[in-house]
Amino acid sequence: MKKLMILCMGAVLLCGCSAPEKQEDPDATPEPVTYACRYIDKYDYNQPAGFSDMVSDDWYDTALFAGDSRMGSIALYGTHENAQVEYVTSLNLMRIGNMPVDGRDDGKTLMDILEETDKENIYLLFGINEIRNPNFDAFGEKLQEIVDMLMKDHPTRSIYLILSYHPDKIDGLPEPRLTEHLNNLNTTISEIAKKSHVYFVNPDDGLDDEAGTVIDEYVWDGLHFNVPGARAFEEYLGYHVVRREKYVQEICE
């Protein structure tokens, strides 16, 4: 009796599992085929932004250039008035939320500006006031924090970390220590770019002389750009803009 009951239950279960036969309606419109799409980013974040066509003037509507006094040369001598340029003289990155931005009377800090901005292309130039530091660990942590903050609600935004070009001299830091510190600083910056998938640009590629330091005619004190230097720097950046659409492809399967 028990065996019979088990057999019956098995039969009922098997019947319940069989799929009902589908009646195909020849007049029905076929269901749209859905594809799983994803974005493939083929950009090599290990390399500095390469040379490309010069951007148009409109592009500067979307650009914010932020940094220390070196960025001040773009503010003073830059040719694109539609670009937003903000800088703090003598800025140490530890004080980005504490020192007021030059030339503003609202007391805003660079951190305030970066937190508020909706610009799509953001350039950051920091590190020369920390160049005498024994290490760049704290600098790196702070820069990473800023990059994370900028990317948080704007994942498609383009961020460019500008490596420190080699100045002719830095008081209190003779060669070869200057070169050693610059290498450490620029390694810290480029590592953050790689890790965070943001771009970095290396002005030493275009603005240096044979000695490997910034071209003498471009700087008035060995570090800060004069008019020709600022124009050359601006031009260098304009020729090294990454066209995201060239590298990011939507693949649907």
Place this chain on the structure above:
Amino acid sequence: MFRKFVSSLAALVLLAGCSGGGSSANPTSTGEKIVKNLNLTEKMDAMDESQINGLFFFEDGAVKSSSLYLANDQTADVVGVFEAENMDSVKECVRTYLETTKLQNQNYNPEEVFKIDNAVIDDNGKTLILVVCDDLESAKKEVKSALGK
């Protein structure tokens, strides 16, 4: 028995009072008090621990606790209170900070160099206080008082 206990306790208290250096001030309340007494509250911002380390580069374990206030303008004003575990190391880092700050300011804000050259740096063996501000005489008095001198 009770007399012995009391005399031992008294000896312990006396020994504790005589241990090397002065009393260690609480860096947070001491820093706050100095900033307030020097009328710098409006122009100074408190820094957090990561900022302090990123500016002074203290060796691991050299500082027990600290507080730091920096000017929210272009001046070099600073009030720092550092409870030291290794006073020599702390002094060296403070000296390096001042040298670096001076090098930066002589290019951008040369008027700050005098203040930096005459920074008030004093300690009682346990706590080191650093002040850079306009009113150096008042700063000296405040620092001495905070260190219990």
